[in-house]
Every structure is written in structure tokens, then in C-alpha cells.
Amino acid sequence: MAQAIIMPRQGISVESCLIGEWMKEEGASVKAGDILFTYETDKAAFEEESPVDGVLLKRFYEAGDEVPCLKTVCVVGEPGEDISDLTPDAEAPSEPAKEYKTGEKAAAGVFTAAPAPSAEMIISPRAKKLAEQSHADLSQAAGSGPGGRIIERDVAALIRNGKSRHGAEAAAPTAGIPADVRAYTDIPLSNMRRLIGKAMHESLTDMAQLTLHASFDATEVLAFRKAVKERGEELSLANITLNDIILYAVSRTLMRHPGINGHYVADHIKQYHSANIGIATDTERGLMVPTLFGAEGMGLNALSREAKNLVEAARSGQIHPDLLTGGTFTVTNLGVLGVERFTPVINPPQIAILGVCAIRTALGEDGTHYPAMGLSLTFDHRAIDGAPAARFLQDLCRCLSEWNLSLALETLR
16 A cells, blocks of 8 residues: 655654655665655754655655655555555645654654765765765765765765865966966855855844843853862762853843843744743854753753753754754854854844853953953844843843852852
8 A cells, every 4th residue: 555755743843844865766666664865954854764665656846845744755655556645735644743852863863974985886966966066075975875875965074174186177277377276166055054044134134133242250250160170070060161151140130131031923022931042053064053941940060961962962963853943042152262242143033142252351440450251142122122131231241240149149049
């Protein structure tokens, strides 16, 4: 009996996915467990297996197509079977969202690195075309497709890392200018890059964004961080970082300023009762923002461990899509890269985002020097005015500059 293969719903927040690559052509024989196609959300990639033996009778979508969740993507069955009632227009079956624990590999099969290809190289047509265009050195490729198959994203990784063939053709010389200075490589935009660009453009287009800058005396925070680092193993503490301390302080400060902890949605504002903090994370696939749910109820040690689990899951590609949504406020840290001040872009529909900046030496009113850490708060002026946003930033700076007192008060509550 013919079997419809539907586009899985990878979490309750995912409405559609993009077809990545087909592993089987129409008419090809398949075995249960064979990979039929790959697909992507805006943040993660998966593989879909055939649940039955048979023949791939029909493909309704092709690589690059966006497919609504629970729509029929293809049909596997026996030759000659009637599949008229299994088309994408037929009523989609219900399927519960798949559940994962933080850091757990997706059941549908998140891509993992495979051994380097052998002399008998297996490479997808799209990957081969990209390699020819970019002169990427396929001998250095690590195939991440089924059975070590080299796919397009493997070639893109070679390009990013500058691994090209020696003697690649360069642009023709012009007016005595050496050819190699005109050489370049076309890097195709990934689906994730396009989606990030679209979201950021819409954020700046649709919102009335304004950024406030402030700084605080980081003396107590740095002393605390040093003490924890020195005695962390002895006290069984996590590797508590400055960013963890910022997240902790933000979670408590948000509870005192509910107007900034929410979403601007059409004709109303959702003010959340919990601090669900998005942690902007740099990954190989692009910017990802996993959510630390209920941060206001976590102790510093627990918060530090959970934040690291989320970041690691995002960077490894093993994070469930539902953990990439639901944030009520975001923290992004460029201070570790030496950035002293910047204008972070809000992650809609959130109302605000906090940028963490580098520590610099500042001169105090008494003529002494102290370590000052900068904070940049971008907020949506449609949802909140400048004064309450400034009060939030002021309160956060006070919480951090008086870190020892903040921790003491927390234990008394």
C-alpha cells in the first residue's frame, strides 16, 4: 500500500521547512531507513527516512521549495498504485511535535560529520557544480551526507575556509593589473542566511528602534568572577562567566520593569511574567538565539550551566527549534571581541535587546581609574518610551555595579 511521506513538524513553532536535497529520484527503489531527502528549518537541518520498502512513486516538491509542515512531500509504494488521494492537497494528518531535551540529537537525524571521502568520491550534483564554480578542493572535504556523501554545505565550508585547488583559473589581466588581485569566489546564500537577513531587515523597517548607551563600574563583578574561577572546582561551581552574570542580573531586573519584558504584537503588547532570555549565539550556520526559559527562577550556578548547554546545542546543530523561539528579551555580547559600543537589532516581536560591550578603563570623579563595562540597550519606541527604558538600563547598571549587595539581597528574599 502506498505511503505518503509528509513534512514533519519539528516543534510547535515551525510552520514550514525548506527541501534541501533529494537522495532518491522518482522510480528509484528504496528500503525502509533509506534517506529520501533532507530539509531545513531556519536554524537546523534534518534527514527524512523512508518508513517502508518500495519505489519512490512521486515527488511533489523539489530542492529549495518551502513546504508547509504535515504536507505530503512524496509517496513511496509499489509501481502502478493509485496515489490520487495522497497528493499535497489531500487533508494533512495530525502529528504531535517531536520533543527533545536540551543538547539531545534530533530524532529525525541532525547532520553529523562523516569521514573524509575515499578515492571513489560520492558527491551530489549541486555540490559538484558549486565546487566547479568556486574551485574548492574536494580532496579536503568531509562529507556530511548519508554514507559520507559530499553535499552543498560541505563545499560551502571549504570555500569559507579558503580551501581551493592550486592553479585555479583567475580573472583575465587588465591594463597590467595582476590577475590574482581580481580573483573572487561567489558564495551562495544559505537558506538560514537569507532568513536572518529577511528578519533583520523587517526588524529595522517595521520598528521605531532607539539605542541607549551606559556603563557601570565592573570592579565587584570582576572580583567575584576571579574568586569563582579560583575556587570553582572546590565549590563544585560551573565555569561562571561575565556573560552569565549579565544574564542573571538581567533576569532579576526584568522582573522590576515588566514593560520591557514582552512582545509588541499588532494592536497590543504581551507583558510576560517570566524572564525568557534569548542568548545571541554565533554558530557556523549563522546567528542563532536559543532561549533560557524562566531565568528569573534560576540560581547563578544553575543558570550558568543551562546557558552553556543551550549555546553548545545551538552550535552543534542539535537544538530543537522550539528552544529558538519564545524569548521575551535578548542579550548579545560583542564585548568579548573588543567592541566598546554598538547598536544591536531587536529580535521581533520582542521589545528590546541588550548589547554587552567590552571593558575599558575609565576615570572616576575622584580622579581614580576603574574598569567600566558598556551596555547598549535598543528598544522599540512604539512599545515603550525612552524614560522607562532608561530606568531599566540604570537599574541594571546599579545591580551590576553593586554586585555583592545584589547577591546578598537575593538571598534574603
